[in-house]
Amino acid sequence: MKQLLSIRVTVIIFLCIVLCNKTWAENKASDAQHSSSTPGIVEIPLNINGLDTQLIEKDEKAPFFPSRAKASANPMPEHAFEKTETCAGCHQEIYSQWQNSVMAKSWEDPIYRSLLEMASKATNGAIDNFCIGCHTPIGLTTGNAVAVGQDKAHSPGVDCESCHNMSASNGNGNGAYVLTPKKYGRPLKFGPRSDAQSPYHDTAYSELHTKSEFCATCHNVTHPFNQLAVERTYDEWRDSIYNAQGIECQDCHMKPEAKMVKSAIMGKERESVASHYFSGGNSTLHTHFGNEGMAEKAREMLRSSAKMEITETQLGNYSLRTKIRVTNIGAGHKLPTGFPEGREIWIDYQVKDANGKTIYRLGQVKDGHTEKGTKNFKAVLGDKNNQEVDINVWEADRILSDTRILPMGHMDVEYVSEIEHNDISFPLTITADLYYWPFSQYLVDKIVGPNKIKVEIVKLTQVSTTIFQEQNLATH
Numbered sequence: 001m002k003q004l005l006s007i008r009v010t011v012i013i014f015l016c017i018v019l020c021n022k023t024w025a026e027n028k029a030s031d032a033q034h035s036s037s038t039p040g041i042v043e044i045p046l047n048i049n050g051l052d053t054q055l056i057e058k059d060e061k062a063p064f065f066p067s068r069a070k071a072s073a074n075p076m077p078e079h080a081f082e083k084t085e086t087c088a089g090c091h092q093e094i095y096s097q098w099q100n101s102v103m104a105k106s107w108e109d110p111i112y113r114s115l116l117e118m119a120s121k122a123t124n125g126a127i128d129n130f131c132i133g134c135h136t137p138i139g140l141t142t143g144n145a146v147a148v149g150q151d152k153a154h155s156p157g158v159d160c161e162s163c164h165n166m167s168a169s170n171g172n173g174n175g176a177y178v179l180t181p182k183k184y185g186r187p188l189k190f191g192p193r194s195d196a197q198s199p200y201h202d203t204a205y206s207e208l209h210t211k212s213e214f215c216a217t218c219h220n221v222t223h224p225f226n227q228l229a230v231e232r233t234y235d236e237w238r239d240s241i242y243n244a245q246g247i248e249c250q251d252c253h254m255k256p257e258a259k260m261v262k263s264a265i266m267g268k269e270r271e272s273v274a275s276h277y278f279s280g281g282n283s284t285l286h287t288h289f290g291n292e293g294m295a296e297k298a299r300e301m302l303r304s305s306a307k308m309e310i311t312e313t314q315l316g317n318y319s320l321r322t323k324i325r326v327t328n329i330g331a332g333h334k335l336p337t338g339f340p341e342g343r344e345i346w347i348d349y350q351v352k353d354a355n356g357k358t359i360y361r362l363g364q365v366k367d368g369h370t371e372k373g374t375k376n377f378k379a380v381l382g383d384k385n386n387q388e389v390d391i392n393v394w395e396a397d398r399i400l401s402d403t404r405i406l407p408m409g410h411m412d413v414e415y416v417s418e419i420e421h422n423d424i425s426f427p428l429t430i431t432a433d434l435y436y437w438p439f440s441q442y443l444v445d446k447i448v449g450p451n452k453i454k455v456e457i458v459k460l461t462q463v464s465t466t467i468f469q470e471q472n473l474a475t476h
């Protein structure tokens with residue numbers, strides 16, 4: 001018994017010596033790296049935080065309240081962040097992709113800026129930090145961006161530093177990112193690789209950057225004062241089959257382009273490199289900025305997202321009944337998702353007779369709106385009086401309806417139109433076109449003024465069928 005005990009003690013002492021030596025050796029190696037002047041790879045703790053309350057209190061833990069943003073100081077000195085032009089020197093291709101993206105424009109976007117100004121005035125500035133935090137993280141944390149009037153200094157949109165200085169996330173939404181631009185006196189970039197070495201900056205492998213929780217910091221918006229779930233792109237993805245299959249936002253929105261094999265001119269050759277176009281559905285904004293190439297990429301995203309089928313037609317003596325199914329086959333979240341006041345998808349349904357005469361139509365655009373009764377896929381926000389909110393988002397406290405289509409889900413809609421058999425010549429043609437716009441023309445005109453921005457209507461898909469009189473009546 002005594003002998004056994006002493007063997008155990010010896011083993012423990014031996015293990016202790018081996019382990020202690022190992023950590024000592026590691027510490028020594030990393031100390032050397034930290035004090036050296038050549039940039040290297042920095043190890044950081046796991047940086048995904050699953051806990052989330054969406055809301056925060058106004059206290060010292062929330063320096064940029066009501067945004068959940070954090071940074072190593074408040075305000076951050078301007079020189080803490082590098083300009084994107086610096087990155088462009090070595091990361092040319094990624095830079096030119098990003099520069100074309102909507103996120104590069106998220107601060108100068110005229111629709112955003114006009115709405116921000118309205119929100120700021122209506123809330124006496126209480127909401128400023130909130131809106132600014134996601135649309136220009138550098139502008140918020142340096143204090144350079146202002147909601148109304150001229151910025152104190154140039155503020156970029158969601159730029160390289162906004163994303164690659166993100167050392168951790170505090171939760172899924174409302175700008176819950178933590179910015180750590182420097183460590184050990186050198187600029188530090190967090191990214192998806194554990195073996196990336198740069199002559200210019202330190203690098204750190206960040207698991208966060210490979211996961212949807214990274215995008216979640218901004219792509220979930222909760223009303224900071226009444227907790228209404230305004231935008232829920234991340235949650236929609238989290239509860240979908242894509243999450244179950246490990247398909248992240250990055251897999252669809254940063255899909256590698258075949259031709260890019262190096263992310264930096266003096267970097268390693270890789271099997272593939274993440275692209276930085278971040279294409280979504282907003283072709284209108286790209287067209288407004290004169291970028292047809294990007295507008296077409298957005299249209300391609302939209303066209304890949306939906307499928308439409310006519311599942312039933314019934315011709316009676318006095319009526320024609322049609323059922324249509326729209327399936328979200330390509331978007332990893334609701335279709336559409338994001339900015340709820342604007343994003344709308346709808347069906348323009350038409351029945352024509354053999355002479356091309358329209359005998360029924362529902363789903364046209366009239367006075368800048370989709371006409372009353374249009375079968376659409378959209379979220380509608382409401383205020384405390386149950387009135388629809390279109391512009392005054394800050395007054396919204398409820399969701400009146402939400403007909404957007406779940407990922408891999410479908411919606412069925414039905415049309416019943418009156419038919420006068422004597423007046424029309426058969427056969428009839430039914431067509432249904434599925435359309436998207438990021439805003440109604442009415443809303444854009446109200447926000448930025450008339451004739452400033454032309455909203456583009458994009459056709460996602462269409463379906464049609466022919467109805468013969470004899471054939472259908474025979475079944476009745």
Ligand code: HEC
Pocket residue numbers: 082083084086087088089090091160161164189190191192193194195196197198199200201203204205206263264265266267268270
């Ligand atoms: C002097 C050239 C140079 C400059 C300037 C430069 N980088 Fe890098 N960067 C590199 C190289 C080389 C790599 C390694 C690439 C590889 O091995 O795949 C790299 C890697 C990275 C990575 C990947 C890190 C990882 O661990 O996955 C990120 C992110 C990054 N850089 C961001 C930036 C940003 C942001 C800027 C501008 C503020 C910038 N870089 C400026 C050369 C540079």
Ligand code: HEC
Pocket residue numbers: 084087088091094095096098099103158159160161162163164191192193209210214250251254263264270272273274276
């Ligand atoms: C909206 C956030 C965001 C912005 C803006 C952004 N990046 Fe990235 N970047 C990412 C994410 C996320 C990844 C990792 C993607 C993956 O691996 O799935 C990444 C990957 C990279 C990589 C490594 C690519 C690879 O596959 O090895 C480099 C280098 C890089 N970014 C540099 C930049 C530079 C330079 C800019 C500005 C011109 C920039 N990024 C802008 C989020 C961003």
Ligand code: HEC
Pocket residue numbers: 102103105106107109112133134135137158162163214215216217218219249250253254278279280281282283298338438
């Ligand atoms: C720091 C905040 C922030 C982060 C992090 C962020 N985004 Fe964004 N993103 C925005 C904002 C703000 C906009 C809207 C810009 C506008 O329309 O003015 C946007 C727009 C987009 C769009 C364009 C939408 C459209 O209508 O065309 C896509 C796609 C997108 N983001 C994807 C991503 C993905 C994928 C990630 C993670 C890899 C990510 N974003 C991370 C803030 C962020």
Ligand code: HEC
Pocket residue numbers: 212215216219233234235237238242247248249250251252253279280281282301302304305330331332333334335336337338339343438
């Ligand atoms: C399976 C691929 C896929 C995944 C995963 C995915 N998306 Fe998308 N996303 C799309 C497609 C396709 C569209 C265009 C259709 C649309 O607008 O919804 C789109 C559109 C968008 C838009 C534009 C919103 C609109 O409707 O106008 C944003 C913003 C966006 N995605 C962000 C994200 C974020 C953030 C994630 C992760 C939480 C994500 N996406 C995951 C495919 C994907």
Ligand code: HEC
Pocket residue numbers: 109111112113115116119127130131132133134135173174175217218219220221222280282285337338339343393394438
């Ligand atoms: C938590 C981050 C976050 C906050 C806070 C936030 N936004 Fe956004 N905003 C986004 C994202 C992400 C998108 C893109 C979604 C999409 O493409 O549908 C967006 C899109 C928009 C758009 C549409 C722009 C376009 O051209 O299509 C407007 C306008 C806008 N936001 C205004 C505001 C205002 C005003 C506030 C403050 C009341 C605000 N946002 C607060 C993240 C945020």
